[in-house]
Amino acid sequence: MLKLTRRSWLQATGVSSLAGSLVAGTRLAGQGAGVARHPAHDAHVMGTVGRISADGFTPSTFLRSWNFSDLAPEERAKFYRETPRPDGTLLREYEIFATDREIEIAPGVFFPAWTYNGQVPGPTIRATEGDRVRVTFQNLGTHPHSIHFHGWHPPSMDGALAGQEVEPGETFVYEFDADPFGVHLYHCHTVPLKRHIHKGLYGAFIVDPRASSGSRPPADELVMVMNAFDTTFDAENEVYAVNTVANAYLHDPIRVAVGRLVRIYLVNLTEFDPVNSFHLHGMFFDVYRTGTSLTSSERTDTLMLCQGERAILETTFRYPGDFMFHAHQTEFAELGWMGLFRAEEPRRDT
Amino acid sequence: MTPDTGAGRAATGMTASVAEIAPRQWLLALLPLVLLVGLLAAIVWSGPADAVRGGGFPPVERLTFQRVTLEPGAIVVSVMNDGPDPVTIAQVQVDEAFWTFSADDGTVLGHLARTTLRIPYPWVDGEAHLVKVLTSTGTAFEHEIPVAVETPRPSARFFGVFTLIGLYVGVIPVVIGLLWFPFLTRLSSRSMDFLLAVTVGLLVFLLVDGAHDGLESAAVLPESFQGVVLFALGAAGAYLLLEGTGAWLKSRKASDADAPERAGWVLALLVAVGIGLHNFGEGLAIGSAFALGEAALGTLLIVGFTLHNTTEGLAIVAPLARARQRVALRDLLKLGLIGGVPTIGGAWLGGFVYSPVWSVLFLAVGVGAIAQVVGQIARQMARGGSPVRAMASGPVLAGLFAGFVVMYATGMLVG
Numbered sequence: 001m002l003k004l005t006r007r008s009w010l011q012a013t014g015v016s017s018l019a020g021s022l023v024a025g026t027r028l029a030g031q032g033a034g035v036a037r038h039p040a041h042d043a044h045v046m047g048t049v050g051r052i053s054a055d056g057f058t059p060s061t062f063l064r065s066w067n068f069s070d071l072a073p074e075e076r077a078k079f080y081r082e083t084p085r086p087d088g089t090l091l092r093e094y095e096i097f098a099t100d101r102e103i104e105i106a107p108g109v110f111f112p113a114w115t116y117n118g119q120v121p122g123p124t125i126r127a128t129e130g131d132r133v134r135v136t137f138q139n140l141g142t143h144p145h146s147i148h149f150h151g152w153h154p155p156s157m158d159g160a161l162a163g164q165e166v167e168p169g170e171t172f173v174y175e176f177d178a179d180p181f182g183v184h185l186y187h188c189h190t191v192p193l194k195r196h197i198h199k200g201l202y203g204a205f206i207v208d209p210r211a212s213s214g215s216r217p218p219a220d221e222l223v224m225v226m227n228a229f230d231t232t233f234d235a236e237n238e239v240y241a242v243n244t245v246a247n248a249y250l251h252d253p254i255r256v257a258v259g260r261l262v263r264i265y266l267v268n269l270t271e272f273d274p275v276n277s278f279h280l281h282g283m284f285f286d287v288y289r290t291g292t293s294l295t296s297s298e299r300t301d302t303l304m305l306c307q308g309e310r311a312i313l314e315t316t317f318r319y320p321g322d323f324m325f326h327a328h329q330t331e332f333a334e335l336g337w338m339g340l341f342r343a344e345e346p347r348r349d350t
Numbered sequence: 351m352t353p354d355t356g357a358g359r360a361a362t363g364m365t366a367s368v369a370e371i372a373p374r375q376w377l378l379a380l381l382p383l384v385l386l387v388g389l390l391a392a393i394v395w396s397g398p399a400d401a402v403r404g405g406g407f408p409p410v411e412r413l414t415f416q417r418v419t420l421e422p423g424a425i426v427v428s429v430m431n432d433g434p435d436p437v438t439i440a441q442v443q444v445d446e447a448f449w450t451f452s453a454d455d456g457t458v459l460g461h462l463a464r465t466t467l468r469i470p471y472p473w474v475d476g477e478a479h480l481v482k483v484l485t486s487t488g489t490a491f492e493h494e495i496p497v498a499v500e501t502p503r504p505s506a507r508f509f510g511v512f513t514l515i516g517l518y519v520g521v522i523p524v525v526i527g528l529l530w531f532p533f534l535t536r537l538s539s540r541s542m543d544f545l546l547a548v549t550v551g552l553l554v555f556l557l558v559d560g561a562h563d564g565l566e567s568a569a570v571l572p573e574s575f576q577g578v579v580l581f582a583l584g585a586a587g588a589y590l591l592l593e594g595t596g597a598w599l600k601s602r603k604a605s606d607a608d609a610p611e612r613a614g615w616v617l618a619l620l621v622a623v624g625i626g627l628h629n630f631g632e633g634l635a636i637g638s639a640f641a642l643g644e645a646a647l648g649t650l651l652i653v654g655f656t657l658h659n660t661t662e663g664l665a666i667v668a669p670l671a672r673a674r675q676r677v678a679l680r681d682l683l684k685l686g687l688i689g690g691v692p693t694i695g696g697a698w699l700g701g702f703v704y705s706p707v708w709s710v711l712f713l714a715v716g717v718g719a720i721a722q723v724v725g726q727i728a729r730q731m732a733r734g735g736s737p738v739r740a741m742a743s744g745p746v747l748a749g750l751f752a753g754f755v756v757m758y759a760t761g762m763l764v765g
Contacts, residue, residue: 171710232490
């Protein structure tokens with residue numbers, strides 16, 4: 001009777017006509033056109049509810065960790081070793097394994113991920129230009145996987161060509177020289193590619209310039225991987241974030257010092273959406289696209305990156321207080337990709 | 351069936367046979383039940399389904415939206431888990447944005463458990479919104495609000511508005527239709543057959559319309575409610591109840607002196623009751639359109655229903671006119687109120703305490719009632735002969751078709 005088809009009439013005619021004709025002179029409650037009846041739009045009512053469990057992946061730790069620096073020395077030695085080489089460079093050896101694991105991507109929302117070392121994004125790998133990187137990759141998952149690094153390497157180390165997938169239970173050693181300097185990424189390149197990437201097999205790969213190439217000034221360095229999760233497997237993301245957990249830095253702001261240089265290694269690994277972006281409130285930052293130059297290419301407050309694109313951002317907080325940062329695709333921002341920097345005056349101990 | 355069995359005796363008299371059943375026979379009746387309980391316990395304990403699914407198999411999650419209401423600055427959603435496994439509500443997104451919410455009855459829902467989510471969302475008058483509930487596994491359940499309008503709460507003003515709508519849509523048109531009575535009584539007998547056929551046509555249309563709406567509502571009910579079966583139950587129940595009432599009225603009539611005159615009155619009363627039940631469902635739909643936050647009522651809709659329902663008054667008085675009997679104005683009005691007033695009650699119920707289950711049930715009752723009335727009229731037209739043969743005359747066929755067309759044409763006004 002009043003289903004689907006009649007709804008079109010309802011929409012076309014509207015309540016005000018009913019009110020006008022039936023209840024002449026009076027109006028149905030709430031139909032006063034243009035009268036603001038809603039309470040003030042409180043910014044705090046938007047966002048996720050609750051907090052993620054404390055025993056899992058911690059976005060705030062991931063932010064400032066590379067080469068397993070978040071682990072205790074003994075534990076760290078199982079996954080990462082440095083050996084000096086005659087030419088002054090280092091041999092950096094990594095133990096990376098793929099494993100299936102359920103991860104918490106928003107408070108209470110669990111995603112059946114495929115992970116490197118049980119976390120998404122995978123551990124950040126950081127070397128100096130010219131170092132030898134040796135990654136022993138063990139597939140403990142249920143599907144074939146691989147690691148495909150961005151950077152100079154011979155085809156045999158690509159991880160993407162036919163026959164280069166590592167079957168479950170098997171191991172492969174990737175070995176190459178870290179080159180060029182910049183901010184790169186690594187990810188699984190097994191088909192179907194979309195699924196292997198959006199399920200969580202990716203991470204950041206940072207290469208610092210060698211002394212002869214110049215150097216970046218000391219800074220408070222942060223790794224940010226823009227990612228998203230399609231929890232319903234319909235090729236559209238339900239949850240967006242930087243470093244996996246929706247709104248993590250909104251509830252637990254990134255603490256930075258006023259006046260100190262902040263350097264962000266920003267990588268876009270969002271699947272399904274062609275681009276993602278980074279916008280910082282009240283500030284501007286210098287952009288080093290792909291980090292392959294020591295000269296900034298632009299100064300802006302909004303940077304757009306294609307999937308797989310990345311950049312180094314440098315800025316210094318001028319004022320104390322909270323500074324919002326988020327994707328400037330507001331849809332992504334409202335679906336979890338929004339956080340806060342909390343700038344504090346540095347302590348004057350000396 | 352041999353006379354010495356319990357079943358044979360039961361056929362002779364229920365109360366007597368129950369007393370005669372020996373304790374040993376009760377035991378025999380209970381034995382299958384005891385075994386069944388044992389079997390159920392064994393199934394729950396051994397969990398054969400779990401053996402097939404395995405440990406890592408994701409749960410079967412189902413969540414249905416029961417009622418969505420809009421308050422100033424808030425969307426209130428009541429949801430029910432009608433799936434076999436527990437569902438944990440983790441997050442809520444409104445219009446593709448994570449939004450805070452509180453849950454009245456917790457966020458972990460067992461089978462058939464409900465909770466009400468209160469979302470402080472600044473919805474916009476007259477615009478569309480999408481509410482999405484994310485469970486712990488990331489499964490999304492969506493509900494669209496096509497046109498956001500503040501949901502009426504029981505207040506004197508809204509009671510007034512719904513009563514007015516009920517009067518416009520139900521009571522007044524039916525009563526206006528009754529005013530054809532004096533004209534109808536002057537018609538010839540052949541015209542009368544035509545007129546009764548028109549009534550049957552009108553009623554058959556309402557039957558089809560009600561069945562369609564009822565089955566449509568049944569389809570979106572949570573599976574546990576078995577909407578289509580519920581619809582059939584409601585329709586059959588109403589049919590049988592009216593059939594019984596009709597038989598009772600007739601048996602009273604048989605002892606009356608003025609029997610032929612009462613026949614028309616009884617039939618008119620049954621038609622009025624059937625139409626009243628149908629109009630209750632119609633009122634329910636109008637009120638619930640408000641409640642679901644799905645619609646804003648339009649003047650055109652009201653006009654459409656008004657025209658549509660005037661023909662219902664015609665259906666009520668046709669049997670009276672055919673019996674060529676005098677009817678007091680008061681009695682005529684009584685029939686009109688029986689047919690029309692339930693619209694008001696339906697609108698109240700639909701607007702303030704809407705439940706999709708009730709909607710299906712009441713639409714079903716309307717369908718069953720009308721089916722019974724159609725049968726009654728057909729039998730009366732046959733005058734004891736075969737109803738099929740009675741229908742096959744030219745004027746009757748023309749009348750049936752005309753009744754259907756009138757309803758169809760006025761029905762177009764309400765989409």
